[in-house]
Amino acid sequence: MVGKILKRVYVVLLFSFLYMPIAVLIAFSFNESKSRSNFTGFTLDWYAKLFRNEAVLSALLLSLVLALVAAAIATVLGTMAAVGISRMKRGPRTLIMNLSYIPIVNPEIITGVSLMLLFVVIKNLLGFLGPVADNIIGLPSLLIAHVTFNLPYVLFMVAPKLRAMDKNLYDAALDLGCNERQAFFKVVLPEIMPAVFSAFLICLTYSIDDFTISYFTAGNLQTLPIAIYSMTRKKVSPEINALSAIMFVAILAIILIANYREAAGERKKQKAAARARA
Amino acid sequence: MKIAKKIAAVLAASLIFTALLSGFMVPAAPALNAPAEVDLTPRDDYDWMRLSEEGITLNVYNWGEYISDGTDGESLDVNAAFEALTGIKVNYTTFDTNESLYAKLKSGGANYDVIIPSDYMIGKMINEDMLAPLNFANIPNFEFIGAEYRGLDYDKNDAYSVPYTWGYVGIIYNTTMVDDVVDSWEILWSEKYKNNILMFDNSRDAFAIASKKLGLSLNPTTAGEIDAAAHELMNQKDVVQGYVMDQIFDKMEGGEAALAPYYAGDAITMIEENPDLAFAVPKEGTNFFVDAACVPAGSKNQEAAEMYINFLCEPGVSLENTLYIGYSTPNTEAEEMLPDDWKNDPIAYPDAEVLANTETFNVLPDELNAHMDKAWSDMRGGNASGNGWIIPVALGAAIVIVVLVVVLGKKRKKRNSY
Numbered sequence: 001m002v003g004k005i006l007k008r009v010y011v012v013l014l015f016s017f018l019y020m021p022i023a024v025l026i027a028f029s030f031n032e033s034k035s036r037s038n039f040t041g042f043t044l045d046w047y048a049k050l051f052r053n054e055a056v057l058s059a060l061l062l063s064l065v066l067a068l069v070a071a072a073i074a075t076v077l078g079t080m081a082a083v084g085i086s087r088m089k090r091g092p093r094t095l096i097m098n099l100s101y102i103p104i105v106n107p108e109i110i111t112g113v114s115l116m117l118l119f120v121v122i123k124n125l126l127g128f129l130g131p132v133a134d135n136i137i138g139l140p141s142l143l144i145a146h147v148t149f150n151l152p153y154v155l156f157m158v159a160p161k162l163r164a165m166d167k168n169l170y171d172a173a174l175d176l177g178c179n180e181r182q183a184f185f186k187v188v189l190p191e192i193m194p195a196v197f198s199a200f201l202i203c204l205t206y207s208i209d210d211f212t213i214s215y216f217t218a219g220n221l222q223t224l225p226i227a228i229y230s231m232t233r234k235k236v237s238p239e240i241n242a243l244s245a246i247m248f249v250a251i252l253a254i255i256l257i258a259n260y261r262e263a264a265g266e267r268k269k270q271k272a273a274a275r276a277r278a
Numbered sequence: 279m280k281i282a283k284k285i286a287a288v289l290a291a292s293l294i295f296t297a298l299l300s301g302f303m304v305p306a307a308p309a310l311n312a313p314a315e316v317d318l319t320p321r322d323d324y325d326w327m328r329l330s331e332e333g334i335t336l337n338v339y340n341w342g343e344y345i346s347d348g349t350d351g352e353s354l355d356v357n358a359a360f361e362a363l364t365g366i367k368v369n370y371t372t373f374d375t376n377e378s379l380y381a382k383l384k385s386g387g388a389n390y391d392v393i394i395p396s397d398y399m400i401g402k403m404i405n406e407d408m409l410a411p412l413n414f415a416n417i418p419n420f421e422f423i424g425a426e427y428r429g430l431d432y433d434k435n436d437a438y439s440v441p442y443t444w445g446y447v448g449i450i451y452n453t454t455m456v457d458d459v460v461d462s463w464e465i466l467w468s469e470k471y472k473n474n475i476l477m478f479d480n481s482r483d484a485f486a487i488a489s490k491k492l493g494l495s496l497n498p499t500t501a502g503e504i505d506a507a508a509h510e511l512m513n514q515k516d517v518v519q520g521y522v523m524d525q526i527f528d529k530m531e532g533g534e535a536a537l538a539p540y541y542a543g544d545a546i547t548m549i550e551e552n553p554d555l556a557f558a559v560p561k562e563g564t565n566f567f568v569d570a571a572c573v574p575a576g577s578k579n580q581e582a583a584e585m586y587i588n589f590l591c592e593p594g595v596s597l598e599n600t601l602y603i604g605y606s607t608p609n610t611e612a613e614e615m616l617p618d619d620w621k622n623d624p625i626a627y628p629d630a631e632v633l634a635n636t637e638t639f640n641v642l643p644d645e646l647n648a649h650m651d652k653a654w655s656d657m658r659g660g661n662a663s664g665n666g667w668i669i670p671v672a673l674g675a676a677i678v679i680v681v682l683v684v685v686l687g688k689k690r691k692k693r694n695s696y
Contacts (some may be wrong), residue, residue, distance in 0.1 A: 033617055036553050037532030049349035054358070120386045135579075137387060220337040221387040222371040227559035230372035232602075234544070235524045237343060 007205040014075075022248060029241035047246075050170070050239040059227035060243065066223065067207035070146035075200045078154025085155070097159070100152045112216035115145045119217060136218035145217040146210065150203040157202065161195035162188075180257070280632060284302075285329035287296075313660050320363060320592050324418060326585070330365025334582045338392045339379065341569070342372040342444075346595075346602035354598040360589050366582050375480075383408060383574055390574050391583040392550035397568045398482070409438045410573045416584035426633070427608035428569060431640055439570035441586050441608035442599070446566045446628075446636055447483065448559040450526075450545045452552075452648030455536035463491040466537060467510075472517040476529060476538035481654035482563070482639060483599040484511060487539055490562045494681060497640045500650050509655035521658065541567075542625050543605030553661035557625050566636035568608070601634050 032041035050056065085096055103111060119141040126133040169191065173183035189196075211225040218226065228240055283555040307616060338357075348355030355370045373379045376399040382388050383403075394418065395403065403409050414420055420440060427441045451460050458465060466475055466487065478484045486496035488507035498504045519535055527544070529535045531551045540548075571590060573583045589595055589687055593611035600607040600616065606626050613621065620626055642650065 033551055034527075034547075035531045036528045037534070038551070048351070052349045052351060053347060054355070055347060055372070116385060116387050134389060137389075176452070176692060214385065220339070220371055220390055227342070227372060229305045230501075232374050232524050234343035235342055235527045239349070 001220070022244075024240050026245040026248065029238055029245045031238060034235065034238060046238040046242040048232050048244045049237075050246075053239055056224070056227055056239060056243065057223075059222050059224045061265060062221060063208055063224040067204050069206050070143055070150055071200050071203035073143075074147045074150035074154050074203050075196060078151050078199060079158050079192075079196055081151070082104075082155050082158040082162055083184075086159060100155050103149060104156075108210075108212040110146075111149060112213040115141070115148070115213065117215040137217070141212060141219060142221060142223075145213050146207050149210070149213055149252045150206060153206065154199040155200050157199040158195045160194055161192045175261055180278060195241050282604050285694075297450070297631065311619060314624075316633045319594070320589065321419070321539075322352070324588070326364045328359065328416045329582050329585065332335055333367075335367045335369050336579055336582050336586055337387075338368055338370045339382075339642045340370070340372055340394045342374060342391075344372075344569075344603055353602060354595065356590075356595055356599065361593070363589070364582075364585060369584070378679050383477070389576070389578070390576045391579045392567050394571050396441050397430065397432040397570070398641055400570060401573060401588055401641035402623070403572070403624055404438055404576075405432060406419045408575055410577060410580060411437050412440070412573060412587070413580070413584060414564070416581060417591065419589045422593055422596075422609045423606055424525065424609045424610045426589050427568060431569070431638055432568075435684075439572045440591060441568050441570045442567045442590060443605040444566070444608055445542045445605045446559070446633070447539055447564045448542055448545065448625075449537060449542075449559050450530055450539045450540050450548060450555055450556050451533075451599050452530065452533060453552050453556050454554050460537070460556075461561050463487055463560045463562055466539065467491070467514050469517060471536050473519045474536035475514075476526055476535045477514065477518045477521050478539060479523050481496065481650055483539070483561060484521075484654070486565045486639070489547040490560070490564060492648070496565055496637050497642065498646060498650070501559070501646065504646065504649050504653055508657055511657050515657065517601060526553075542628075543603065546625050548622065559628065563635040563637065566633060566638050568638065569605075624694075 028036055028039070029046055030044070031039050032043045034043075085093055088096070118178050119137050123133050123136050126136065165188070169187050170183055173182070173187040178186060209225070210223075211229065215226055215229075216222045222230075228236060230239060231240070294685070346353050347356065348667045353533055354378050357370050358364070361368055367509070372458055373382070376395050379393060379395055380399060381400070400409070412632050415439060420436075423441055425445060428436050433439045435613065449460055449463075449465065451465075456465075456471070458468075458470075465471070466477070468475075473643070478487070485498075485507045489498065489503065489509040491510060491545050492506055494507070496506070520529075521540075526538050526540050527548060533554070534553070540559065549555045549557065571587045573587075575578055575622065577583055590599070591609060593609055593615060596607050596609035596612035600612060601620075607616075612625070638693075
């Protein structure tokens with residue numbers, strides 16, 4: 001009995017620590033004053049202001065586009081790399097996997113600074129190209145940086161799935177008349193798709209989240225985390241609370257809809273199976 | 279294929295989200311829409327359109343929340359107005375400290391055309407040839423800058439910078455919690471308000487207060503002066519509740535602390551939120567600061583940058599910025615146009631005698647800067663012997679972990695091989 005109560009308390013505490021900050025943040029997006037300590041009245045003004053704040057919105061747009069493109073590129077490249085690595089001999093495979101592990105454990109600040117130095121060197125080397133060289137630091141450097149730090153995550157999500165897959169499936173596909181390309185797209189890819197999809201989502205999250213590496217490689221562009229960080233001299237505006245609330249609700253909705261559709265699909269399948277048996 | 283569908287759904291959702299947002303961003307007001315009674319027409323003896331055909335994108339780097347952006351639907355969106363007026367596109371981004379601005383420029387990791395650093399940083403950048411001399415023929419609106427804000431120490435000949443805002447530091451306090459007269463920095467050392475005092479979490483501002491308390495200049499000339507101030511800060515540590523920057527807003531508005539030093543313009547904002555708060559300028563004198571617009575050396579669009587600076591000096595634009603930021607304006611015409619309660623607010627526009635007893639920050643020689651940084655981190659870290667032990671200890675720990683992993687791995691292999 002006591003054990004049961006303790007378990008409940010533990011779960012409630014755990015979830016409060018996870019969700020209370022978000023609840024407070026959302027509550028203060030409706031606060032009339034700019035204060036983060038006194039709740040003076042209800043208003044939707046901060047939402048209206050947010051939709052007129054071009055600086056924050058363009059930073060958000062950049063963050064979203066960057067995350068989508070970087071995640072897509074990293075997922076494709078990473079999956080290709082994982083397939084290649086899975087066919088290597090054991091020694092080189094371990095070497096390559098460990099080499100790709102280092103960027104993950106390496107502090108972001110080191111990745112950020114070293115990428116920035118690299119881009120500055122490239123810019124100076126390409127100086128003879130004129131204005132083209134100047135444009136390297138900006139969107140191209142930001143995109144390359146994001147793809148770079150996303151790649152290892154894809155590798156580490158897709159490679160285990162490939163190893164767990166039955167090797168004979170691929171051979172069977174070849175036996176049954178597929179060429180190599182068809183065998184990959186019709187047999188291997190569907191098998192590892194859940195891992196590829198998770199890798200894509202992880203990349204998306206890391207990209208939108210990233211502050212440190214973007215800060216050093218963005219040149220004169222500004223992603224959302226950088227825009228928020230620079231508000232700290234004058235106080236972070238509640239418009240950011242409003243934006244966070246919208247993003248939280250949007251993500252919650254996507255998760256709920258995805259789960260609901262999956263559950264509905266399962267039920268349909270079960271019904272169909274039951275009918276088939278009857 | 280269920281998962282493929284899911285991916286498509288997520289992609290579609292994000293794309294729609296993005297499209298919606300970009301849709302919202304389009305309607306930037308093309309005309310200058312401002313409070314009806316204020317005349318915002320830019321001066322007509324200036325050819326604003328002369329660069330409109332060149333497809334210029336101007337990179338502007340300013341403090342966060344430091345320009346009127348029209349988000350309340352009534353005030354002026356300064357950048358959109360500039361774009362509409364000149365046909366020059368503005369890429370507007372923001373920074374959080376002078377030091378990060380300096381680091382970004384110095385590393386060569388970005389190109390900017392207009393930056394707005396503070397006084398001492400402008401001095402430093404001039405010394406290091408990082409700023410371009412301005413062509414004031416393109417900035418006729420410089421005539422509106424008041425005489426008090428010209429020829430200041432950091433840029434004696436007004437060759438590199440055009441003042442944007444100014445302010446000074448004072449003590450903001452809660453009248454329900456403080457019953458003494460606040461007129462001296464001494465009160466920030468008072469045992470009576472132990473754990474109710476907040477202090478700047480930035481070395482230059484904190485040392486300035488300690489120096490002023492000792493009757494010294496806030497631009498130390500010897501390491502001894504820095505040590506004396508550091509000693510004061512060390513003594514103060516015991517009564518300080520926390521070293522903070524923007525949390526001062528919440529703590530003071532919420533009555534969680536009694537006394538804090540901060541910038542005059544922000545004090546006005548806090549008093550609006552909590553009428554129990556008041557602001558005082560200590561009699562020992564204080565720091566007077568100016569943030570000014572400059573053009574970094576190497577800017578490829580200097581003329582457009584000067585046009586932008588000229589636009590910032592338009593009285594109507596400066597007025598809108600002043601109303602938004604809350605700091606004081608160096609633009610005499612804009613000051614004239616301010617609502618009476620602002621113009622006559624002794625916090626925003628104090629008497630000449632208050633300002634006479636102030637000093638601006640100057641560039642410190644490198645060795646004094648380093649000395650101050652070290653004294654500051656020693657004070658904050660409470661470790662007078664320094665932190666030199668950290669790297670050897672961390673490396674030692676790493677070696678121990680590696681050895682452990684290897685030994686344990688060997689053991690397991692042995693066990694498995696039986």
